[in-house]
Amino acid sequence: MNLQEKKAQLATLREQAQQLELEIRKEEASGEPWKATGFYGSYSATTGFMLGMIAAVISLLVNVAAAPIAGKHPLELIRVYLTFPLGENALALTGGTKDVYLVGDGMILAIGCCLYVATGAVLGMLIQVVISRFTPNGGLITRLIVASICATALWALSFYGLLAWLQPALLGGNWITNSEVLPWWVAFATHLVFGGAMAVLYPWGQYQPYVRPTAPATS
Numbered sequence: 001m002n003l004q005e006k007k008a009q010l011a012t013l014r015e016q017a018q019q020l021e022l023e024i025r026k027e028e029a030s031g032e033p034w035k036a037t038g039f040y041g042s043y044s045a046t047t048g049f050m051l052g053m054i055a056a057v058i059s060l061l062v063n064v065a066a067a068p069i070a071g072k073h074p075l076e077l078i079r080v081y082l083t084f085p086l087g088e089n090a091l092a093l094t095g096g097t098k099d100v101y102l103v104g105d106g107m108i109l110a111i112g113c114c115l116y117v118a119t120g121a122v123l124g125m126l127i128q129v130v131i132s133r134f135t136p137n138g139g140l141i142t143r144l145i146v147a148s149i150c151a152t153a154l155w156a157l158s159f160y161g162l163l164a165w166l167q168p169a170l171l172g173g174n175w176i177t178n179s180e181v182l183p184w185w186v187a188f189a190t191h192l193v194f195g196g197a198m199a200v201l202y203p204w205g206q207y208q209p210y211v212r213p214t215a216p217a218t219s
Helices: 003-030 041-070 076-081 083-092 105-134 140-171 184-205
Strands: none
Touching: 041 076, 041 105, 041 184, 076 083, 076 105, 083 105, 083 140, 105 140, 105 184, 140 184
């Protein structure tokens, strides 16, 4: 780099420094940090993604605890969930026979649990955004009602508006919406538990503008 190039670069850096100083003075003069003035959808979606994973784990644990009471495998829900990518063979996972696939059945079920939680993250974004948009400061009862409506809509849309025809079309069978395999009320209750968990967890992801601490008054 010759002398002229160094001088040009120095002039550019000085201009950038002056611009930064100007921006800093403007922010200091305003006295208030930036904060959202309306609905902050991107923030709600981000926090909903995280809370959705937690809510999915809660709904899965409820199923794990309740399934043996009904005489089912603790991860029966994951078995049925995996019929979408794997077909009917997923129902035989850890069924007392040899591993159905080259990968161990336990590993496949573990992957299924991860996919279930990932699905919860996506659905959690939707529910968090809806609650934040329509009842941002509502109480727990209000949030439970809104979240339950959202969960019911998601259950009906995903099961009977999508999977009821998509799974037969792709895999030649219908296991997820077959009441003999998975009673409708189990899937419905699972969605309600998920929605209820999102309503309870909502304050953890609620947007709170930053308040700059004030210096104590001096006498």
